Structure formats: structure tokens, C-alpha cells
Amino acid sequence: MSTDAEFADARHIPPIPPQPPRRPAPAGTPTPSPEPDGDPRTAVLRRVPADPSVPAPGAPAAPAPPAAHPVPPRPAVPPPAAGAQPPARPDRAPAAPAPAGPAAPTPPPPPTGRPTTFRDTAAFHLANSHGLWSDTRARGTGGGTGAPPAPRNPAAAGSPAAPGSEPPAPPAGLPHQSPWPATAPPPPGVAPTVGAPGHQPSGRQPSALRPSPRLLGAAACLVLGIGLIGGAAAGSWFTDEADAAPPTAEATFAKGREVWHNTPVDRLFPRTVTGLAAGPGGADRTWTRIAVAPDSGCGHAYDPKLATALTRAGCVRLLRATYADATRSGVITVGAQIAKADRPGMTALNTRFSTKDLGTRTDHLPLPYAAKGTPAEDFGRAQRASWTVRILTDIPVVIYAVSGFADGRAVTEPQPAEAAVRPGATTAPAESGLGHDAKGLADRIGTDFRKAAGSSTQTTEAPS
Template sequence: MSTDAEFADARRIPPIPPQPPRRPAPPEPAGDPHTAVLRRVPGEPSAPGTPPVPPRPTAPPPAPPAAGAPLPPRAPGPPAPAVPPQPAARPAAFRDTAAFHLAHSQGLWSGPGAPSRPGEPDPATPQAAAGGEAPGPASARLAQPPWAPAPRPVHGGGPGGLPRRPPASRPGARALAAAACLVLGVGLIGGAAAGSWLTDEAAGATPDAAATFAKGRDVWHNTPVDTLFPRTVHGFGAGPGGADRTWSRIAVAPDSGCTGAYDPKLADALARAGCVRLLRATYVDATRSSVITVGAQITKADQAGMTALNTRFSTRSLGTRTDLMPLPYAARDTPAEDFGRAQRASWTVRVLTDIPVVVYAVSGFADGRTFAAPQPAEAATKPGATTAPAESGLGHDAKDLADRIGKDFRTAAGGPRQTTEASS
């Protein structure tokens, strides 16, 4: 058991004060029984220096006058503005009933003006809800449902909010791009084909023979020497047995006249064509064992005169006579220094008919050996020839170098490169 001595030192707890009596609720004012009367809320303490807020009136509003009692006179004032008539509102006693919804939603299902079944109310004629008042006249009701119909979807929008045409009604951008590319490609292919055809036709056309012949007379001073007499000439398959040959230029003679450049009989044979200029150059083969002099005489004859000269050389075999051999050009301090009349082993003379040029070539050994019986290049290049000029390739050197220099002169004159005359 505990005693009072055990709680002598304990803290004393004050007793709980009794609660104040509850105030009775104020009487409800006369009027709408469903209107609640709010209690006054005490205002917040204001800051010092702020004027106090006057208390709100607690007296209830005056009761409306009884029915049939005269209204008190009102002071005259400005006339009220005209208010447009408002559509009839919902019934005062609105109830959320199935009958009300059915009466007001029949137009949504059947449409305005749809005939009703027998025994059913006309949806166009509003019916009063149960326990309520009748709605206003038909002219005051809305002709559409209380909610706005959803707008139709519009595909895109143009400037100013105007609707665009659906994409399906326009040709696709890809189709237009493909058509443009097709047209452009066909045009390019057609243009390329036409250009190629015109180029081939121009390339295959025969140049003006008279213009080529006249230009051939001036190539000696209009064309670089390296073009007429290249520094290096490659003869693929031009040697005996189809061997490749290479010749290097070692000397170029100054251009001069034809006096003293030929033996007397050859000079007489070429005198009918006349002489404008004589160009000469000397070559050596890759083994530096054979030397070849190539010459080009620019004549004064016309095209008919060159054709007659070519015919004379061919029919009388003037190109194969040893007394009509051309002279070599022996340049000092070169492998052709000892190349003279006695060292001539093979030769050829070509009278061109499309340009006024006579091309010749003469070959020999670079060591200075002499030949008692030189042989024309046309005979030394025949299959089965066993002479020294044939087996050493001196006949091939003379023939192939004369052909190459003749082509270079034709090209410089703008003519075809093929040979148009027989070997003399």
C-alpha cells in the first residue's frame, strides 16, 4: 500500500476546470428555411495605427412584404436599359429523374421534326417533369442540344485558317520529284547521244583537201621541231621478226635550201616539184650501232604536181636506184660523225600527195663500215631477206622512221595520219 508520504515530493497537478455552458443556437430568421445563417467571424487583430474595421450587422434582413401588400414608393431614377428576352430556364423544381432526361433527349436520337410513335410524346413538344412546372413556349427553347456538336476534323490548315485539300487529292511530292528526275535524265542522255553522234560525224568527216594541202606548205615554220622530229621515237614491232625498236634524236640540221643536199640525179628528179625548204635530223638506235638521217623537203608544186611526181617515182622505180640515194647528215661529235656516202646501207623516198612534202630516210652503221651493195628499205624488209641491211635492221630503221615523220607532218597540217601514197 502507498501512503501519502510516498507522494509528498511529487508535483501537484492542478484540477481541470469545468467547461462553460454551451450557448443556445440563435433562432433562424423567417424566410427561406433552406438558407443557412453564417456566424460572424471575429476579425484579425489589426496593427497599431490602423483604423478598426466596423463590425458587420447581425440583424437579419427585413422580411419580404406579404402577398397583395402595396410596395413602398421608390424614388424615380434613370430608365433601365432594355433587356433582351432570355430563353426559358429550367423548371424551378428540377429533378434528376429518368422522365426528365427522356423528355429532353428524344431530339438527339430521333432528330428534329422526327415523327413519334403512337402513344409516345412528341420530342418537339416539351413535357413537364413530374412535380414541376411546364416549360416555356416552343419559340423560347433552344433549337439545338445543350452541348455543341464536335467539329469535323480538317486535314491541315492553310493561311488564314482556311482548310486545305486532303493530301490524297494532290499528287505526291515524291511522284513529282520522280517525274522531274526522269525528264531530266532523258534530256541528259539524249543530249549526250546527240553530242557523241555529232562529234563522231565531225571526226569521221574528210577535211578539206585543199586547205590541208595549203597548210602543209607552212608547217615547217609554224610547228615546233620536237613535233616534226620527236626526240624519241618508239617502233613497237618495227624491227626484224617483229622486235621493238627505239630511236633517239642526236642532231638537227639548220633548215636550208636543197642545193647540194642530194646526188645530182636525185636532185634532177625532185627539181620538177621545186624546193621551199629542207629539214633534216639524225637518229641513233638504242644499241647506238646504227644511225639514220631523216629529211623532209617542202616543195612548190600543187596537188596535181605532187600526184604526178609520185606516179613518176613509182612507175620508173626511181626510189630503188642506187644512183638516186639521198645524202646523210653527219653531225660532228655524235655517233653519226663518220656517216657519209660510202656508209649508206639502206634508204627510202616517199612523195606525199596530200601535202607538198617529200620525205626520205637513209641508214648505215655507226662504226663507219662501208657497203658496196646498199639495198632499198622495201627490199630489206621483205620476209626471208638475208642481206646485211635486212638482218641488221637498217632497212626497218629507214622505212619506219620515214613513215613516222610523214605522219607527223600530216598531223601538223590537219590531215589524216594514214599513208596515201605507195613507197617509192
């Protein structure tokens, strides 16, 4: 059987008073038998001291030990009390009696109530230590984090101290443990102080949920960027739609008057022009540009009668270029006169040239451009073999072409290009292909001027 109850409150055991000295027995008195305390064969049983936590009747109440401090471990051997004699041992002779001293006070009788020595058992500690870690009743009531839980067993906390007594002191040898900080809940009806932990002022958003100024600026820039990109895309879409729409005839006609100074010369007079099936018998023809004349007026570009016939159109500018065929045996001068007339005036001029055959008369020929140092330097009035004149009606431009031999050979009977390209023609311009050169090159240059002005109209007017 365990004797834990004997040493549970060893620190509160009062010292055992020494035994009083024996008086010598009078003479003639028989010697008594040895008492149990002096008998080495008899175990000495000591009285269990009274529980100091329970005051004796009529005695002042002793201070109760603090419940918050743990009970120190039970010593293996109880320390001997001051002035007490060690217990007798069987292997030794009885000890000599201790010298007489002052009489010790008689210990109070044990209380009749329930002893508290059972608190040093392992079952008691296991039953009462669970609340220190898992009991959340104190925190749930608003007592603040860190407040120690209330003991579940009222008896474990000890008896309440008597009124007027001093607070119990911690046991000797144990460090002082400060209680856990606790935050008392505010009284009912009192609002918590602003700035207290866990309190957010009303009407204000927590900083964790409030967006930062940098985030707001980035969002604004993103919205503006998307808006600008969307606006540019929409503007480009509308512009493409406007460009895709066909221009009006008036706009094309007005633009045709400006192509001479805002269009590259290589686009109006390409360096190389290919005429598919443009030669005699449907053969392909190729013409290479050998000279470009400076833009000028129209006074020296035609025979006098042709110049008089074109006076009604007016002259803004005259553009000319000279080409040579692939064999360098024929040369062709192509010209474009930018007219001042409006659309009805150009239409009326085209009708006049068609009905009166002004373009087929031998006294209505254009003049060639004979550039020095080129195969066309001997190309003059006598070398003109075939020609054509076109009065365009969709743009204010008069296109003409005149061809001849590159070796300076004179031609006595020039033939219009439209007559020289007919099947079965046996004239020199027809057999040499100079009629095909004049007609084919005039058609290609007229198409380039129309494209520069944005017109999709094909050649509808009859060659003059």
C-alpha cells in the same frame, strides 16, 4: 437590402439645414413626449434627396453631368453636410440644439419619373462599358480611328441640357479628360484630300510595290549576264561543231605547206620514236634523236640525179634530223622537203617515181646529216647502207630516210629499204636491220607531218 441608392449622388446632396430652436413652453403646459429625433432608441430616417438631373416643375434646369466621365466610387460613409448635425447615437445623450441660423431652402420634391440612382450599380457599368472596347460602328462609318463609341443606353447619357443653359462642368476632384481625336468623313460628293491618311493618289503605285532602281539594275545585269553566257555557249558549240567537221582536202594540202614554221620541232621530229614490230622478225625498235639540222634549201641534200628528179616538185624548205638505234650501232638521217607543187603536181611526181623506179636506183640516194660530236659524225656517202624516198600526195612534202653504220664502216652495195625488209634477205643491210630502220622511221615521221597538217590519210603511195 442595399442602400446604394442613398449614396449614388452624394455629391449632389444639398446641405441639411439645422433644426430651429424650440420655443419654451408656456407655464402650465404639460411636457410633451420626446420626438423621434431626440429619442436615442429610435433610428432617424432621412429623406432621399431629389435627383438633380430631373428639374422640378417651374424650377430652372440643372446642368446634366457629363456622361463621358466615369462615376466616382461610392464612399463608404456619406460626408456630413455643411452645418448639419450628426445623427443621434444610442449610446450618447441627445445633442444640444444647434444655434439658430438662417432658414435653408426647402428641397424640391422627388421627381415622379424613374430615378437615375441605379447608374451606380455594377450591372449598369458592365452593360455600358462593353461598347468602349468592342463597338466598331463608329469606326465603320468613317468617323476615324479613335472616336469614342456612342452610348447604347440613351438614358445613361443623362437628359439633354435645356436650351440656353451653360455646358456642364466636370465634377470637382476629377482630372479633365480630352475626347479621343476623330476624323470626320468628307461630305458626300467631295473627293478626299491628297495626302490624307489611307488615301493613295490615283495613277500612282504605292512605294511598297514600286521596285527600287537598285533592284532594276540588278535584274538588268542578270539578264545581260545570262545573255552573254548563252551567246558564249552557243558560239563555243558552233565552233566545236566546225572543228569536229573534217577539213577539206584542199585545206589540208594548203596547211601542210605551213607546218614547217608553225609546228614545234619536237612534234615533227620527236626526241624518241618507237616502232612496234618495226625490226627484223617483228621486233620492236626504238630510235633516239641525236641531232637536228637547221632548216635550209635542198641543193646539198641529194645526189645530183635525185636532185634533178625532184626539181619538178620545187623546194620551199628542207628539214633534217639524225637518229640512233638503241644499240648505238646504226644511225639514220630523216629529211622532209616542203614542196611548191600543187596536188596534181605531187600526184604526177609520185607516179613518175613509181613507174620508173627512181627511188630504187643506187645513183638516186639522199645524203646523210653527219653532226659533229655525235655517233653520226663519221656517217658519210660511203657508209650509206639503205634508203627510201616517199612522195606524199595529200600534203606537199617529200619524206626520205638513209641509214648506215655508226662506226664508219663502208658499204659497197647499198640496198633499198623495201628490198632489205623482205623475208629471206641475206644482205648486210637486211641482216643488220638498217633497212628496217630506214623504212620504219620514214613511216613514223611521215605520219607526224600528216597529223600536224590535219590529214587522216594513211600511207597509200608505193615506196619509191
